[in-house]
Amino acid sequence: MQRILALALLGLMASQAWAGPDAGSPRMNYMLHCSGCHGQDGSGSPSSGVPSMRGTLGHFLKVKDGREFLIQVPGTSQSSLSHRDTAELANWLLKTFSPLEVPADTPSYSTEEVARLRNDPLADAPGRRGEIVQRLKEQGIAID
Numbered sequence: 082m083q084r085i086l087a088l089a090l091l092g093l094m095a096s097q098a099w100a101g102p103d104a105g106s107p108r109m110n111y112m113l114h115c116s117g118c119h120g121q122d123g124s125g126s127p128s129s130g131v132p133s134m135r136g137t138l139g140h141f142l143k144v145k146d147g148r149e150f151l152i153q154v155p156g157t158s159q160s161s162l163s164h165r166d167t168a169e170l171a172n173w174l175l176k177t178f179s180p181l182e183v184p185a186d187t188p189s190y191s192t193e194e195v196a197r198l199r200n201d202p203l204a205d206a207p208g209r210r211g212e213i214v215q216r217l218k219e220q221g222i223a224i225d
């Protein structure tokens with residue numbers, strides 16, 4: 082009996098360690114769902130086709146289709162996260178990896194906006210990204 086109690090207690094402690102204060106936070110969701118490709122610090126792996134988000138992400142908010150793209154891109158839209166967690170994560174990404182490039186007065190992503198965009202997938206994500214990068218270039222902003 083004591084043994085069973087001790088085991089149950091251990092299990093409880095382990096599950097609480099896992100579900101620590103950071104569980105469900107945007108940072109933790111990023112680590113679990115995104116950092117495998119994008120790297121812990123958002124620098125990606127440009128040579129393998131995963132662009133860096135550092136100092137670039139906020140620029141997407143300056144041209145047509147860019148705001149939508151950050152949610153419609155498969156990594157964001159197809160994760161198992163809820164719409165609410167995805168909205169929080171997207172806002173966190175911008176603030177963490179590209180705060181200086183986000184235009185002033187940019188509204189945060191809301192759960193509703195994210196839900197709408199995730200239900201409207203891109204047929205050709207790299208193609209759309211190319212169009213956005215071209216529009217930025219025309220404004221004198223170069224990103225890879």
Ligand code: HEC
Nearest residue numbers: 114115117118130131132151154155156157160206207210
């Ligand atoms: C399997 C690898 C992979 C995973 C996992 C992944 N991504 Fe991505 N992500 C990419 C690639 C590759 C691109 C470049 C666009 C493309 O070709 O789809 C990208 C692009 C992006 C972009 C646009 C940035 C840009 O410069 O194009 C955002 C925002 C993004 N991902 C967010 C996320 C988020 C948030 C998660 C986790 C919920 C995530 N990604 C998980 C591979 C991944």
